[in-house]
Amino acid sequence: MSENLWYFAYGSNIDAERIKERIGFLPDRIPGTLGNWHLEFNKTSKKTGEGFANIVPCPGEIVEGVLYAVTEEELQKLDCYEGVPAHYIRYQINVVRQDKGEVVAAVTYVANPDKVRDGLKPTREYLNHLLAGKDYMSEKYIQHLRAVEILD
Numbered sequence: 001m002s003e004n005l006w007y008f009a010y011g012s013n014i015d016a017e018r019i020k021e022r023i024g025f026l027p028d029r030i031p032g033t034l035g036n037w038h039l040e041f042n043k044t045s046k047k048t049g050e051g052f053a054n055i056v057p058c059p060g061e062i063v064e065g066v067l068y069a070v071t072e073e074e075l076q077k078l079d080c081y082e083g084v085p086a087h088y089i090r091y092q093i094n095v096v097r098q099d100k101g102e103v104v105a106a107v108t109y110v111a112n113p114d115k116v117r118d119g120l121k122p123t124r125e126y127l128n129h130l131l132a133g134k135d136y137m138s139e140k141y142i143q144h145l146r147a148v149e150i151l152d
Contacts, residue, residue, distance in 0.1 A: 006106035007075060008032055008095045010039060010065035011053030012126060014133030022081050023074045031098035031136035032067040032106070039063045041122045041148065043087070043111040050151050051120025053130065054111035064141040066133055067095060067106060075107060082109045098136075121151040 013019050020026045038058035041051035055063050070078075075090075082088040088109035095106045127150060134142050 004069040004071060005075065006095065006104050007068045007070045007078070008034060008065055008093060008106040008108040009068060009133075010034070010055055010063050010108065012129035013068075013078070014066050014136070015129040016132065018129055018132075019068065023070065023077050027068040027070050027074070029136065030067040032065055032095040032104075033098060034063040034065065034093055034095050034108075035061075037061060037063045037093075042116050042118060042120050044115045044117050044120065047123075047151075049120060050126075051117070051122055052111075052126065053122070054116065055108070062141075064137045065095075066136050067097060067104070078109075084109070085112065087112055087115050121149055124150050 009019070013022070016026050016029070034055070036057060036059050037055045038061040040054050040056055042056075043052040043054040045052055079090070084090060089112055091108050091110040093106055093108050094103050096103055127145065127148060130145055131142070137145075
């Protein structure tokens with residue numbers, strides 16, 4: 001049996017139903033925060049003007065999300081859904097576990113720079129996947145997500 005790793009979801013994989021569809025079950029979930037990064041919706045999609053979640057370095061900013069305990073094999077399943085390496089790239093980060101206040105090493109996905117464009121917006125359906133994890137986010141962060149301009 002493989003050793004568990006931490007995967008930090010900040011986009012649509014925050015949604016428990018989505019992660020279950022992608023790896024076949026719901027792993028343990030813990031709220032986490034990533035310091036000095038900012039959430040953007042600048043990852044291109046097939047639909048003109050639509051943007052998927054991405055994170056970019058930004059001093060003083062915080063991205064909230066969910067830490068999942070997964071195996072390397074489960075991460076490989078996620079790699080397929082995330083289009084690694086053409087669309088997203090695996091990235092090593094340090095995330096604060098909100099249940100214990102300790103920093104843990106985790107894997108996340110950052111958009112391939114070739115797939116990043118300014119001026120994109122998420123759809124309501126896509127943004128709802130992020131909001132499905134609101135029980136793992138601060139009220140301030142939830143309000144920030146609800147204020148994101150969506151694609152009509």
